[in-house]
Structure formats: C-alpha cells, structure tokens
Amino acid sequence: MSFAPRGQPGSEVADEVRKNLNGCSQCGVCESQCLFLKKYGSTGIIAGNILAGRDMPDPFECSLCNLCGAVCPEELSPVDLFLAMRRQSVTEGSVDLARYSPLIKYEKTGHSDLFSWYPSGSCRTIFFPGCTLPGTRPKITWKFFENLKKIDPDLEMVLDCCHKPSHDLGRQNFFMERFQVMVQKLKERGISKILVACPNCFKIFANYGSDFTVRTVYQVLAENNGFKPAPYAGTLAVHDPCPLRYQDEVQTSVRILLAKSGFQTGKMKETGKNTLCCGEGGAVAFHNPGFAGAWSLRRSNLAGDHRMVTYCAGCAGFLGRHGKVSHIGEVLFEPEKAMAGKSSVSKTPATYLNRLLLKRRLSKGKRRKSWLP
Numbered sequence: 001m002s003f004a005p006r007g008q009p010g011s012e013v014a015d016e017v018r019k020n021l022n023g024c025s026q027c028g029v030c031e032s033q034c035l036f037l038k039k040y041g042s043t044g045i046i047a048g049n050i051l052a053g054r055d056m057p058d059p060f061e062c063s064l065c066n067l068c069g070a071v072c073p074e075e076l077s078p079v080d081l082f083l084a085m086r087r088q089s090v091t092e093g094s095v096d097l098a099r100y101s102p103l104i105k106y107e108k109t110g111h112s113d114l115f116s117w118y119p120s121g122s123c124r125t126i127f128f129p130g131c132t133l134p135g136t137r138p139k140i141t142w143k144f145f146e147n148l149k150k151i152d153p154d155l156e157m158v159l160d161c162c163h164k165p166s167h168d169l170g171r172q173n174f175f176m177e178r179f180q181v182m183v184q185k186l187k188e189r190g191i192s193k194i195l196v197a198c199p200n201c202f203k204i205f206a207n208y209g210s211d212f213t214v215r216t217v218y219q220v221l222a223e224n225n226g227f228k229p230a231p232y233a234g235t236l237a238v239h240d241p242c243p244l245r246y247q248d249e250v251q252t253s254v255r256i257l258l259a260k261s262g263f264q265t266g267k268m269k270e271t272g273k274n275t276l277c278c279g280e281g282g283a284v285a286f287h288n289p290g291f292a293g294a295w296s297l298r299r300s301n302l303a304g305d306h307r308m309v310t311y312c313a314g315c316a317g318f319l320g321r322h323g324k325v326s327h328i329g330e331v332l333f334e335p336e337k338a339m340a341g342k343s344s345v346s347k348t349p350a351t352y353l354n355r356l357l358l359k360r361r362l363s364k365g366k367r368r369k370s371w372l373p
C-alpha cells in the first residue's frame, strides 16, 4: 500500500497527516491504550512515516474505536487519518476486500428487497432496529416495538441496513449511494424521526442523516414514566459501545433504565467517554483476529465476576466470547433468564429466518407469537 500524500493539498489523507504531524506532542498516551499504535507508533510518528513513505501502517488493523482521540491531550482525532487511509486504499484498489465478503453479504442481504421492510403509508416516527438485534433477538426486538408503540401509537418499524460496514471499510462512494436510497425511502413516507437500538445505526444517522431527528430507544423509554421494566435486584457491569462514547445522554438513559429495574451498576473502569472497543470495531476480526480478541478480553477482564450488559447486539456477540454478557433488552424484559445466562440468542442461519419472519409479521400487521423462539 502507498499512502504518501505527496503534498497534494485537499487529499483526505494528506490533510489528516498534516493535522496529526503538527498537533501530536508524541506524549504516548494513545499508544499505551492500543495494540495497533504499539505496533506502528504514536500518531505523530505514523504521520511522519506516511509523509516519508516508509513503515506504512495497515489501517485495516485499526478498530476505528476513537479511544486514541478520547485520551489525547491535544484533542487530535487520529481515527480520521486511519479511516481516510482505508478510503484511499479502496479508491486505489490496493486492498483485497474479499476477506470481508461475509460482512459485505450480510449488509447486502439486510438492504435487499427480500429482507428490508418499509410501511406502506406515511408516518412521522419509526423504530429502526438494525440488522443484528432482530436477527439474534426477534422477541426482544418486538418487545421494544410494543413498548415504543404505547408511547407513540403511530410508530412504525423499518427494517434495513444502515451500511455502517461499508462506511467503515472505506467504501465511501458505495456507502453514500446506498444510504441516499434509504434516505429517499424514508422521506417519501414523511418520516422525520428515527429511533434506533443499535449504536452503529445511531452514528450513521447522526452523521449523515441531517434530515432526521435521531434518538435511541433507550432515551425514549428512560424518560417515559409509563415504561416499567421487569423488576430484578442484581448487579451488572455496563459496557458502553464505542460509537456512543461521546453520547452522555444515551449512557445515562441506559443506567436509568437499569436502575428502574432494580439493578445496581458497579463502577467498571474504562466506560463512558473512555470506553473500549468490544473487538467488533472496524471489522478487524476479519483481518487481525488477535487485535480484535485482545479488545474483547481486556473488557471482559475489567468486568471481573460481574455479568456485563451492553446496548449493542454486536458488542454482546463479541464480548460473549470471553465473558458473561447480556443485551439490555434481555435484562429489561426477561431479567431472570438473562441473569441465569438462559436468554434466547439465535445464531446464523437462524438469524436470517428470524428477520424474514419479523418482516412477515410486520407485513401482515399481526401480533401472533407462535413463531417467536
């Protein structure tokens, strides 16, 4: 790969290289947090190497978690450099995306006519559960929907993929094209407000969906006095997903919901703004499983003996490889099962069937429960 910006002003990589070269004091704080930076050096060193055309970092080993930016005393955002490098690799055709084909197929399936679903009429607000939550936990997805409809009876559900995988792989043109197709479908129906369950969907809509008000279902449920989660007295360690590291209100809402249930949330290190990647970020697991696994293990070790709870179905999947973890929906709606480690979580290929059945349920407008696992 070649990332030498060759002094071309306006090149995304060149601009980011200069920002990081000029701004980095080489304090080493970011490097102490991250295996990728330990391998290639702190951001200023990486920027200098790129400019000199030597010792190129592989940006596809960076999880795009932005922990480096969160801890940087100079308020740099090194993740912007690594994402720009990914985009340049895709544009130049110097990266073999074949290794990500399962992820790209997953995204394509979610966006297909067969799997996506839009209401036939118009509505103002939708619940957008993403791909992984309805696939792995259709019953929990429906419970979120039912409770949101109690607050707003006109709410509808939309099934589609936000295309965060392509965004993070650096397929920017492809991402923009597909995202605009989705935006068009939403606007045609008069939709102006999107309630998401997935932190990745939140980040995409918040950054690119300026036509919409974007909130999480956790905020909406936490501020509604009528919502009563199932009671349970227990202790959980909260893992904040890294796409929401700067979303204090969402983080607080999750803790309010858990407290409403009766849960105590022990103070785990590296949460909130300084939260860690779960291992899924940047699709690093497809390329450097060691780096991805190290993130998951680090988080699980910090939880100690406590069961973790998170509000991202993807995080739950990755953290579950090393420790006890529940999605917040399981904890709010079926706490006994969740705390006993007996929640129903589907795996591929059942996840695809679940999404088709959910779509069928929406298209028939029925509330039958017979298909639910």
Ligand code: SF4
Residues within 6 Å of the ligand: 033, 034, 035, 036, 037, 061, 062, 063, 064, 065, 066, 067, 068, 069, 078, 079, 082
């Ligand atoms: S974004 Fe995350 S993985 Fe990438 S360099 Fe920063 S801390 Fe490391």
Ligand code: SF4
Residues within 6 Å of the ligand: 023, 024, 025, 026, 027, 028, 029, 030, 031, 042, 043, 044, 068, 071, 072, 073, 074, 075, 076, 078
């Ligand atoms: S924390 Fe910031 S200033 Fe320190 S080495 Fe990293 S990028 Fe440079």
